[in-house]
Every structure is written in structure tokens, then in C-alpha cells.
Amino acid sequence: MKMVIGIDSGSTTTKVVQMSEGKVKHYLVLPTGPNSERTATRMLQTAQQECNISADDIATIVATGYGRANISMANKQVTEITCHAKGAASIFPGAQAIIDIGGQDSKIIKIDSTGRVLDFIMNEKCAAGTGRFLDVMCRVLEVGIDDIGPLSLSSSEPVQISSTCTVFAESEVISHVARGTPVEDIVAGICSAISARVYGLGRRILTGCTKIIFTGGVAKNQGIVKGLEDRLGLQLLVPPNPQIVGAIGAAFIGQETLKGEV
Amino acid sequence: MAFAKAEKTFQASVETSKFVREDYKYMYAAKKEGKKIAWMTGITPVEMFETTEIVSVFPENYNAFSSAKQMGADLCQEAEMRGFSQDICSYGRLCLGYCLSGKGPYGSLPDPDILICTRNACATHVKWWEAMSHIFKKPLFVLDIPEIHGVPTKAQTKYFMTQLEKLKEFIKETTGQTVKDDRLEEKVALSQRTSELWSELTEMRKKSPCPISSTDVFNQMFLTVTKPATKRANDILTQLVAEVKAYVDQGKGVVEHERFRLMWDNIAIWYNLGLMNYLQKAGAVSVIETYSSHCGWGKLMDMSQGPAHALASKYMPGYLNLDLNSKVKLMQSLAKDFRLDGALLFSNRSCKPYSVGQYDIKIALEKVGVKSVMFEADMVDQRAYAEETINNRLEAFLEMLENDKSAK
Amino acid sequence: MNDVISTCVAYNAERLERLKEYKKKNNRKIVGFLCSQVPEELIYAAGMLPVRIMGSREPLQMADSLLQSYVCSFSRSCLDLMLLGKYQFLDGIVVPHSCDTIRALYGVIERNVPLGFTHFLKYPISLEKPEAAVLIIEEYKEMKEKLEKFTGKKITDQDIREAIAVYNKNRALLQKLAAFRLASDRRITGEEFLEVALAGFVMDKKDHNILLEKLLKDLAAKKPLSSKKPRLLVAGNVLDNSGMLKIIEDAGADIVWDDLCTGTRYFGSSVDEKKAPLEGLLEHYLSRTYCPCKGKLQRRIDYLLDMVKASKAQGVIMLHQKFCDPHLWDVKFVREEMEKISIPVLEIEYEQFAGDSGSAGGIRTRIQSLIEMIGGK
Numbered sequence A: 001m002k003m004v005i006g007i008d009s010g011s012t013t014t015k016v017v018q019m020s021e022g023k024v025k026h027y028l029v030l031p032t033g034p035n036s037e038r039t040a041t042r043m044l045q046t047a048q049q050e051c052n053i054s055a056d057d058i059a060t061i062v063a064t065g066y067g068r069a070n071i072s073m074a075n076k077q078v079t080e081i082t083c084h085a086k087g088a089a090s091i092f093p094g095a096q097a098i099i100d101i102g103g104q105d106s107k108i109i110k111i112d113s114t115g116r117v118l119d120f121i122m123n124e125k126c127a128a129g130t131g132r133f134l135d136v137m138c139r140v141l142e143v144g145i146d147d148i149g150p151l152s153l154s155s156s157e158p159v160q161i162s163s164t165c166t167v168f169a170e171s172e173v174i175s176h177v178a179r180g181t182p183v184e185d186i187v188a189g190i191c192s193a194i195s196a197r198v199y200g201l202g203r204r205i206l207t208g209c210t211k212i213i214f215t216g217g218v219a220k221n222q223g224i225v226k227g228l229e230d231r232l233g234l235q236l237l238v239p240p241n242p243q244i245v246g247a248i249g250a251a252f253i254g255q256e257t258l259k260g261e262v
Numbered sequence B: 001m002a003f004a005k006a007e008k009t010f011q012a013s014v015e016t017s018k019f020v021r022e023d024y025k026y027m028y029a030a031k032k033e034g035k036k037i038a039w040m041t042g043i044t045p046v047e048m049f050e051t052t053e054i055v056s057v058f059p060e061n062y063n064a065f066s067s068a069k070q071m072g073a074d075l076c077q078e079a080e081m082r083g084f085s086q087d088i089c090s091y092g093r094l095c096l097g098y099c100l101s102g103k104g105p106y107g108s109l110p111d112p113d114i115l116i117c118t119r120n121a122c123a124t125h126v127k128w129w130e131a132m133s134h135i136f137k138k139p140l141f142v143l144d145i146p147e148i149h150g151v152p153t154k155a156q157t158k159y160f161m162t163q164l165e166k167l168k169e170f171i172k173e174t175t176g177q178t179v180k181d182d183r184l185e186e187k188v189a190l191s192q193r194t195s196e197l198w199s200e201l202t203e204m205r206k207k208s209p210c211p212i213s214s215t216d217v218f219n220q221m222f223l224t225v226t227k228p229a230t231k232r233a234n235d236i237l238t239q240l241v242a243e244v245k246a247y248v249d250q251g252k253g254v255v256e257h258e259r260f261r262l263m264w265d266n267i268a269i270w271y272n273l274g275l276m277n278y279l280q281k282a283g284a285v286s287v288i289e290t291y292s293s294h295c296g297w298g299k300l301m302d303m304s305q306g307p308a309h310a311l312a313s314k315y316m317p318g319y320l321n322l323d324l325n326s327k328v329k330l331m332q333s334l335a336k337d338f339r340l341d342g343a344l345l346f347s348n349r350s351c352k353p354y355s356v357g358q359y360d361i362k363i364a365l366e367k368v369g370v371k372s373v374m375f376e377a378d379m380v381d382q383r384a385y386a387e388e389t390i391n392n393r394l395e396a397f398l399e400m401l402e403n404d405k406s407a408k
Numbered sequence C: 001m002n003d004v005i006s007t008c009v010a011y012n013a014e015r016l017e018r019l020k021e022y023k024k025k026n027n028r029k030i031v032g033f034l035c036s037q038v039p040e041e042l043i044y045a046a047g048m049l050p051v052r053i054m055g056s057r058e059p060l061q062m063a064d065s066l067l068q069s070y071v072c073s074f075s076r077s078c079l080d081l082m083l084l085g086k087y088q089f090l091d092g093i094v095v096p097h098s099c100d101t102i103r104a105l106y107g108v109i110e111r112n113v114p115l116g117f118t119h120f121l122k123y124p125i126s127l128e129k130p131e132a133a134v135l136i137i138e139e140y141k142e143m144k145e146k147l148e149k150f151t152g153k154k155i156t157d158q159d160i161r162e163a164i165a166v167y168n169k170n171r172a173l174l175q176k177l178a179a180f181r182l183a184s185d186r187r188i189t190g191e192e193f194l195e196v197a198l199a200g201f202v203m204d205k206k207d208h209n210i211l212l213e214k215l216l217k218d219l220a221a222k223k224p225l226s227s228k229k230p231r232l233l234v235a236g237n238v239l240d241n242s243g244m245l246k247i248i249e250d251a252g253a254d255i256v257w258d259d260l261c262t263g264t265r266y267f268g269s270s271v272d273e274k275k276a277p278l279e280g281l282l283e284h285y286l287s288r289t290y291c292p293c294k295g296k297l298q299r300r301i302d303y304l305l306d307m308v309k310a311s312k313a314q315g316v317i318m319l320h321q322k323f324c325d326p327h328l329w330d331v332k333f334v335r336e337e338m339e340k341i342s343i344p345v346l347e348i349e350y351e352q353f354a355g356d357s358g359s360a361g362g363i364r365t366r367i368q369s370l371i372e373m374i375g376g377k
Helices: A036-051 A080-091 A131-141 A145-153 A166-179 A183-206 A222-232 A242-258 B011-033 B046-050 B059-068 B072-081 B090-101 B124-136 B154-175 B181-204 B214-226 B231-250 B275-281 B307-315 B324-337 B358-367 B387-407 C003-013 C015-026 C040-045 C073-083 C100-112 C130-151 C157-182 C190-200 C205-221 C243-250 C277-288 C297-311 C325-340 C358-374
Strands: A003-009 A013-020 A023-031 A058-064 A097-101 A106-111 A117-123 A212-215 B037-040 B055-057 B114-118 B140-143 B260-265 B284-289 B342-348 B371-377 C030-033 C049-052 C092-096 C117-121 C231-236 C254-259 C315-321 C345-350
Touching: A003 A036, A003 A080, A003 A242, A013 A036, A013 A242, A023 A036, A023 A242, A036 A058, A058 A080, A058 A242, A080 A097, A080 A106, A080 A117, A080 A212, A080 A242, A080 B387, A097 A183, A097 A242, A106 A183, A117 A183, A117 B371, A117 B387, A131 A145, A131 A166, A131 A183, A145 A183, A145 A222, A166 A183, A183 A222, A212 A222, A212 A242, B011 B037, B011 B055, B011 B214, B011 B231, B037 B046, B046 B055, B046 B154, B046 B181, B046 B307, B059 B072, B059 B090, B059 B214, B072 B090, B090 B124, B114 B124, B114 B154, B124 B140, B124 C297, B124 C325, B140 B154, B154 B307, B154 C130, B181 B214, B181 B231, B181 B307, B214 B231, B214 B275, B214 B284, B260 B324, B275 B284, B275 B387, B324 B358, B324 C100, B342 B358, B342 B387, B358 B371, B358 C100, B371 B387, C003 C015, C003 C190, C003 C205, C015 C030, C030 C040, C040 C049, C040 C130, C040 C157, C040 C277, C073 C100, C092 C100, C100 C117, C117 C130, C130 C277, C157 C190, C157 C205, C157 C254, C157 C277, C190 C205, C190 C243, C190 C254, C231 C243, C231 C297, C243 C254, C243 C358, C254 C297, C297 C325, C315 C325, C315 C358, C325 C345, C345 C358
Parallel strands: A003 A058, A097 A212, B037 B055, B037 B114, B114 B140, B260 B284, B260 B342, B342 B371, C030 C049, C030 C092, C092 C117, C231 C254, C231 C315, C315 C345
Antiparallel strands: A003 A013, A013 A023, A097 A106, A106 A117
């Protein structure tokens, strides 16, 4: 049984997916650290061990993400835009757009029914609207990243975080803490700020879409899911493992290449 | 950040480089000899000045030159250190940088005796030229051209012509030089010839494969911007047109397999013209630029009512001086005429007239089936250029176009 | 707080809702304008209410999809409100070529906001040229014709004269009110003055005049209390809310004069009612336009120096939107000239929807430093 490997070498985490006959057989998510090539290599070795397969069982490897150029073992490198599109469409056929919020960037991608990219917009020059924003705030509030979602949903009066700059927003949060504002209200305000930023970025592309997928590590955050859903006026489709969608897409592209479809 | 150098393809380009070097040598020598120096903004009727002994100097050309030598960021910093905001136009900052520090490729430019500013690109030009007038304590003439909605009104043309006469008086008062009408006719005729050749060149870029890249075209702009009314420019362009025509006859293009025909919108990224090499590797060629072909330089003039009117027809209605609806119309027609597959919308932090409205242009191009990618940077300040980010975006864009082609 | 001032503050806080109500109640068309250079009297003479389009302090929701982040927050905020439908009551807009951003903003609004009537004034920049005056009169005539076409009614010279009379009264009253700040005697603060001035942009000048007359009477009767606080002049661009002025005055200074688009640059002089209406409007526009977007660096520097001397200001705060090219170009030169007469200058750049806590803390510190430099506590 031949395996196809998708590697998404992101700035924060590396995702390795093994796929066979269109189905995900195994996946790993680990921090990238300073050496993206070494991390990817190690993760692939671990994956092979855990699936009891050797290098001969691997038909092809496709790499995506910011570190993709460094993954020397990859047979092909494709941008994360194209991979996210492919991955999302495979999980939710008929999806029309993807919102992806990663560690250091956010992107909105419009796709057709085959997962082909029709349009995209990215924000990667500013931490606001990315996972980094959440990380900074978690540190200030001394709250775990996994607690943000539930806390946010329990708030009845979210505060308004108006600063567009992460550094200034951090100051706003500190002021709220000093004032004794309930932490759930602050957290809810933070989630609202991120959702607003991403919605503002992608509004034009998302207009008219009814089936929208939310991917990336931040998609696990219920507070942000709600923030986006409220603004979009619909329910978002969140995959069970929103972080690996890019790697899944890469694997699919690998599969298509083998079949001569690309 | 080391950018790849752009490649020059045509023999005529070598001639242009020679012309540039000699021109710079000449202007410093001319200053020493006591000739009058006029600093002018990019889209100025240089034809008038060619009828006199005044030496026309274009700081914007020196800006592009300095930036291509990777000196943009340092020179901008020289201005910032002396109290100018980092958020004002980088052309202005860079220029003030070499004016105040003397650290340009050849030092500063030879000091001006007079300053000539046109308002057909932006209002920032006026602020910048006023700043220089203040610093150098030299007289300034502003040739004010209001925004044109499609075509100039009679009142606007009259306004231009009135000021043209006043400009002649200004030149006489400040330099003792006279602009003579018969000489002006001669110069305008030479300029028209430059425009004819430039138009021929642009026309040939409609062919597939496109025979000349934007890099080569950007490098030739020295001729249309600063020397349109010279025989030497005519000669070089004649040579270039012949060389490009030979390419067309042989079916030769910038790339062997032209996969994607693209448009470049906004000013060139002067420190990274090699970006085009990157695109060309993927078979993507920029076949037309609004900057090189539609800002007024190299435009065919209306010669039916005398030289002053001809200049009005060239210098009033450039792309940067139009209302947004007119810009959109032009972009959509370029998409059709040049059979574009996509557009590169360079969102230039330093140029509001060019960049603000680009989202509307993106939407309008989409309506005629042309996809575009927008990326933000600056035209001469390389500190605002995030290479990985931009490359990633362009790569995703090319993948999108590639998949579109496969789907068809 | 004086009840006229609190009326204005309350009105400004809900200005868009109030305008919606006004329209319903009065069945009168409303035309929005940007900048201080539009001849509002022509709109008024056409029987419509001219209303200044302003932004808010709310974070953006929609404008980012049409305007880049390096465009000033005022423009983005205005567009955002329009895209959100908050300006739905507008029947039209008139926008002048003031700065390059406003010029480009008009195009974006025209293409993306449904409006019955849109007009752009293709103003020249060289206001000192006699031929520019000719062109501006042509623009006025074109605007007048377009307004007539829109309303179906002719605008007579008499209509314009009557409008000019109302507007002149407004300008005169605002000039009187502005002068109260000079005394620096706690009768009206810079913040309060701006609130009163802002209210005038979103109501009929006749109503504003009534408010102003009452306020002037109240202030004349109020007991002056001398203030030893440092006297500041605030020079900047379009300030559509008083938050920044409050921060400045709370830090321990008195704003005794301003050079703002929404302040003295708006009402600085009056239209000569003896002239033909369009000529009078033209002369008024040419004489009081010291806006940096029209260049004329030395003229502005001289004007600011005169104002500093006349108002006995001890320091200048240059307060403008981030990315405002016309203002940014002037800063270094204004600073140099002020230094020659030993007037310290503080530059504050802001984005109008930035939070109160974050950048405001830094701004407060800098204002305090300026105050300490002047010698106050």
C-alpha cells in the first residue's frame, strides 16, 4: 500500500499527514522550532515508525508552508493557499471559501467545487488577527490557550478592544485587568477583535458564500468561531483537526500528481 | 537583502545606459560652466526647456537610479534623521536624503537655479518641491493641472495654456532664457517622433509571445521621461523598435513558453526589477504597465493646434490625473487589448494617487475575467519590501492561474 | 456643564441618528460634504441641508476591503460608516480636491456607496494665481447647475445671498466664541469649543446660531477664573471628536487657539456680502484657506507664527492623523521656525479608532513633558 505524504512546515508548527487511497491514515503536529528541515525529517521518521512503513512505501512527498523550500526530501512544493483549498474541499465537498488563521498569518481563500483557488487575500505583516495575538494576550491574562474559547463564551459583556496594533491592544488588556474587569469579558473582547479583523480582511471575498470552512490552529477556539459566525450570519464548518488541512491538501496534490491529474 | 539583478536583452538598452551616464556627467560639468539648472518633476513639458540652454534635471530619475544601486533605504534614512517623517513619499525622502547628506551615487545632484513642479501626478510633488524651494532658497514655478474627468474641459485647457505662457515669463525672469515658438515646434516634433516609436513598441507587446519585458521597458523610460525631445532618443528608440520587430518576426519572446500575460500596475520597484526574472521562470511575462505607457510619457500628441496645445494633450490627462472611473475603464480595455491572464497590483505605500482605488480595479478586472494579486511594498525604500511574503503571494497567484489554465 | 455645551455633546454623540430623525421630520434633502472647501451656501440655497461627513471612533468593519491600511483613519472611518449604511439618509455628496487621499476616496465612495447625487470639485492647487480663480468660479457654476438639475429648481442669486447671510452669522458667532478661549479663564475649554463647533456641522446653521447666541450670553455672564495653565495652540487636520483635546487639557494645559479643519480653518473669515455671490464665496475660500493640502508652506508658517503671537501660546501641538501627507511634510519646517522664537512643538500622530488606554498613555506622557518644558506643573 503506497503512502502519500503531505508536510505543512509552518512558522509555529509542522504538520505531517500520511494518506493512502484518499484517506488520512496518520498525522502528527509538533512545534517547528528553529530548524524546519530537521523537524520535518524527524517527524516523518516517527510517522513511518508508528505506521510500520519504510521509505519504499512512500510514493511521493509534497511540502507546503513557509518552510517548504527547506524540505529537501519533498518531490514538490506548493503554497499553503493552494493546499488549504484542496484540503478543505476534500473534507467538505461543496465548500465555497476558507478562513485560515494560523500562528502568524491569516488568509481567506475562495474556491470552486474541485478545490481550485478562485481568489485569495492574506494578512501576514501584522500580528493582529493571528494566533500570535492570542498568544500575547494569554500571557498577559495568565490563561491557557485552550481556556480562551470556553471563557469567551461565558461572557455576557465583552469589552471593546479598539487598538489595531497588538502592542497597544496588550496595553488595553492590562488596563482592564488593573480595573478589575472580569477575565471572561476581556477574553471575549479579544476574540471579538480577532474576528473583526479577519472578517474585515475577507469581507469582499466571503460575500455570497454560504458554505465556509474555518481552518488553522485558531479554529479550535470557540470564541473566535462564534465571533466570525455572528459577523457572517451563518454557521462555519470546522474540521475535526483544523490544523492539518494544509498538509491534507498537500497530500491530495501528491496523489493527483501521481495519477497524472496535474 | 540582495535582489537578483535584472537582465538586459537589447543592444539599444546598452545605448540608453550610455546616454544616462553621459547625461549625468554633462549636468555636473554644465553646472561648473555656469549653465542654469532646472529641477523638474516627472511629468513636466521638458520640450519647452529643450529650446533653451537650461539643463533639465529630474530628481525622480536619480531616485530610481539610486534605488537600483540599493541606496534607497540609506538615503531615505538620511532625510528621516533630519526630521522628515517616515510616512511621507519615499521619492521625496530619498531626494531630500541626497540633497541634505550629499550621499547619492554621484553625491547630490547639481544644485538647482529654478524648480519646476507639475501637479498632474500628485499634490505631494507640490509639497516636496516647496520643501526644496525652502531649503535651496530658489524660485519655484508650479504648473497646476487639476484632476481630469475623462477629457479636459475647455476651462481646464485654458488654465493650462495660460500657465504655460506664464512659465515662459518665469523662465525669462529667472534665467534670462527665452522659449521661442519656432524652436518649440521643432522640439515638440522630435517628442512626437519619440511617442510614435514608443507607441509602436507598445503595440508590438500585444503579440504573443511578448517580445519585450517590463524590465527593459522600465529601463528605457529615461528616454521618454527626460529626453523625449532629442534626436538621440529618437535614434535609440528606432534601433530598439527594429530589434523588437526582429523578435516578433522570428516569433521570439521574453520567455520561450509564454504561459501567462500579466499587467504591472503602479510605479516600478526600482531596487528589485529582478522580480520579473522570478516571474519569467514560471513563464509569466508582464506585457504592459500603466506606468510606462499611460502616464503621459510617450503619448501621441494632438498636433493640430500648435505646440502649446500639443503639450496640453500630452501633459494633462495622464493615468495619475484621472478620476477612478476613467482609470477603471482604461484597465479593463488594457486587459482586453493585451489579452491578459492576470494583473500584478503593486500596492505602493508611497503613492496614494496610484494605490488608493486598487481594490476597485481588482474588482473591475475580475468582472472582465482577469484575476489579480495585490502586494504591498515601496518603490524605492527596500525596508518596506518583505521578500518571502511577496514571493509566497506571487507563487500562490501563479498556481491559481496555472490551475485555471488546466481547468479550461 | 453649560446646558448648550451639553446639548452639543449629546447631539454629537448621536449625530447620525439625529440627522436621520431630522430628515424624516422635515422632509428636506441632505447633502454630505468633505473638507472645509465646499461652498455649502450653494447646497443651502438649493433648499437642502449641507452636512459634514465625519468618521467615528469605532473599529473598522468594512473599509479595509476597499482602502489600504496606509490611508488615513479618517478616510477609512468615513467610508466604513457609509458602507455600513450609517449615512443612508444622504441624498448626495460633494467632495473637493483637497488632498490626494480625499480625491481618491471620492472615487471609491462613488463606486461603492449608492447615492442619488455625487459631485467632485476639480479644484486647482495654486490658489494665488488669478487664472485659478477663473477655474474655481467655473467649478462653482458647474456645481450650481448640477444641484439645480437634481432638485429641479433654479438657484437664484437671492437664494445664495440668503444662505450667505445665515452662514456669515454662524462664522461671526463662532469667531466670538473662539475668542473666549484666549482669555484662558475657564469659561470655555478647547474641548468644549470643538464640541460646539462640531455640532454645527450636522445641523441647520440657523439652529446652530440660536445655540451659539445663547452660549455667548451664558459665557458673558459667567465668572472668569484665571488659569495659570500653560497656553497651547493645537494645529492639525480634521478632528471629528474632542477626545484628543480632552487628553491634552486633562494633562494640565489650556488650548487657547486652534488651526484645525474643523476649527478656525472652517470659520476664519466671512463672505463679503457686497460682492456678487459667487465672487464673494470665491474670495472667502481663497483668503482663509491655509490648509497644507494646498501647499504654500511659507504662508502657513507665517500664519502659525502670527497665531502663536496673537494667542500668546507658549507651545504648539501638531495634531494629525497618521499618514496625512500634507501635514507631515510641514512638521519639520514649522518646528524649525517655532524654535527660532523659542516655542516648543510636540507632534502627535493618531489613528482615530485606536483605543483610549493604549496609545493615549504614551500621548499623555509626551504632553506632560511639553507642559513641564513650558514650566507648568
